[in-house]
Amino acid sequence: MQDLSGGKRFIAYITANKWMAVAVGFIVLLRFSFIGIMGAMPQDAYYYFYGQHFALSYFDHPPAIAWILRAFTDLLGAHVFVIKLADTLVTIGTLLAFYTLARCFLPKERAWNGLLLLGATLMITILSLVSTPDVPLLLFWTLSLTAVYRAVFEQRKAWWIWAGIAMGLAFDSKYTAVFLPAGAVLFLLLSRQHRRYLWSPWFFASVLFFFITILPVVIWNVDNNFASFRFQSSGRVGGVEFHPLDFFGVIGHQAAILMPVLFFALIYYVYRLVRKYGWHIHRISARQLFLLCFFIPVFGIFLLISPIYWVKINWMMPAYITGIIWVSTWITFRYVRWQWICSLIIHLALAVEVIFYPVPIHSDDTMIGWKGLGAGVKTLAKEYPDDFIFSADDYKTSAMLNLYLGRMVYSRNIIGENALQFDFIGTDINALKGKNALFINSLTDVNDDVDEQEFVEEELAPYFSTIRSLPPIVVTRQGRVVRKFLVYRCMDYQPPRADNDPGHPKK
Incomplete structure (x- = not known):
């Protein structure tokens, strides 16, 4: 490859294969065109409704998505395309933050592979076009990991403050963000050379800023008898039943949103990890351990509970940020190309469904009508x-x-x-x-x-x-x-x- 730099080299990297160029161009164009073509989804309307009744937090979820939609619609007007534009711009921010994080662990070409793997997913399309708390969650989740990396591996103490704030903003997006501080503590416990940070004043400063940042959610819950905390914790337990086949349902929908190439690559490399290291965690390098501490717990816990509780399609999304960076260490461009070919086929089918609606959806979770x-x-x-x-x-x-x-x-x-x-x-x-x-x-x-x-x-x-x-x-x-x-x-x-x-x- 010629010695190009920056964006030119990235474009040359993609266009080296005509199938990649077609797939990337089509899917990016499709996502932007759907901002104006797609009608509102019920989730768009519900979180817009949140924002029109401004509060410190809300019953189902924390406030970040509501605040974002309120800001965009106040500035640009209460239109469906404005709501979807907000989702798209935040998700573009997530992709940029992902590449920055990937470069902390990977050389440029491997980081591009990771960005292309993520960019091809149906997950990114969903985040770009449907308003959910996951839209800001994925952005702040990724920013949090970058801040923790800077603090731990580059020993830049002030980044502990930014880590606390970013984790707090992730929690202000969705309660799944509790896996962020949990993952950070888990990593510090498991990494012998970094364990000292657990009693560092900068670590405690990070915790302090985390709690300051989540105060709106805490205050709302205190004022409302902890309604949201109860709904998302004990309120969920009542639905527990044993349905072993649901495990395969989760495998299916996760393979769909990630594309089978990427999903089964993750499964394969987890299998290889277990075979190689078993319980000898101390033999795993610190950087690899860092990525795994924010991937395996989220992915594994939801996968394990799937036979007794229906795991929704979006619950595992945050795990894939570090999971994709981790597998990008080994995945070659050949598999990235197949990822985009699969993505092209699925997005073509999606475009046909949105434009012509050949397959009726017997659900209210649709933009139709x-x-x-x-x-x-x-x-x-x-x-x-x-x-x-x-x-x-x-x-x-x-x-x-x-x-x-x-x-x-x-x-x-x-x-x-x-x-x-x-x-x-x-x-x-x-x-x-x-x-x-x-x-x-x-x-x-x-x-x-x-x-x-x-x-x-x-x-x-x-x-x-x-x-x-x-x-x-x-x-x-x-x-x-x-x-x-x-x-x-x-x-x-x-x-x-x-x-x-x-x-x-x-x-």
Whole structure:
């Protein structure tokens, strides 16, 4: 390879193979084009809803994604493409931070391999286009690791402060960030030559700045009876059941978001590591041990619990930051090329699905049909201007209508059910007493509304004097029905009674 430098050498590195050039160019173009093409996902709307009710933290998750979306939409307008632009720009920051971290451990060409391996993943596409707490988490996770590396291996003491702040910002993004300080302590315990840092004043300064940075989350939880901490800890335990086949489900969805080439490379090199070192951890080099302490615990714990608890597709994402750098020590450009060819095939299929929607998705976790719902409900709101509007799924329909209507749309707290963040925005549902309402019910299967009809009869009836069906909102695409939303007009609302008020209905 010619002696080029910087960006030119990187471009030459990619374009040395025509398949790589095509794949990289297509997928990058696709991701940027989807900022404007894709409709909002329910997660986009929900975290936008967070931001519109500004708080120190929130029920489901810490505040970072909400604050980011609030800043972008206040500056550029409350548009779907602005929300997705925010996700894309933060994720570009993650890729840049990843390369900086990779260069701490790898020579340039290996670091580029790592960047290309990560850049090809469906994980990056998801982070770029769907608002979740993982978007800022991955950025601050990567920055935290760079800061800890500088502090430990380069002995730059001030970086302990930056490490504490970055870890705190990661925790302000998602509670999974507890694995960051845990990983740092684990590394210092296992690395004999670096163990002295555990009683260093700079280490304690890092801990102090970590706790200062997470104060917004702590204060919100104290003020709200630790609702978020309880929901994300003991509140999750109730779902434990033994489903051994779920282990293979996790293997499948992780192979999909990473691409099979990268995922099974990780599995293979973990196998080789165990065969080579067994329990003799002291024989592993300090730099390799550092990477493993932030990869193996996160990856291993979620993999181990998968037979008894459904592990979501995004929970393992932070582990792959150091995991990819670690395997990039050995993976050659040949396998990077195959990674991008796999990625090209999967992204082509994704583009076909988004543009033409050939495979119906029987779930509300889709971008299909929500804009049409918003238009339909706007028309209804003009016909019934004094009615309040609500839905009763976890958050999705209510959040999407809040986004598209620009007004308050209520959730299942209207019928006395827990409503996630909708319970924490100071809504006084008693002020709605006696009013009429429009109830919107999303069908996950456009041809099956039996369960939804039963829901109306059994769950809504105690809170309204009469309920009558209105024509459903039907969303079509290329002459085909893609979404259907049932609509009911509910008369004379009676809020759930308080325990000391027997005059109101309560389930």
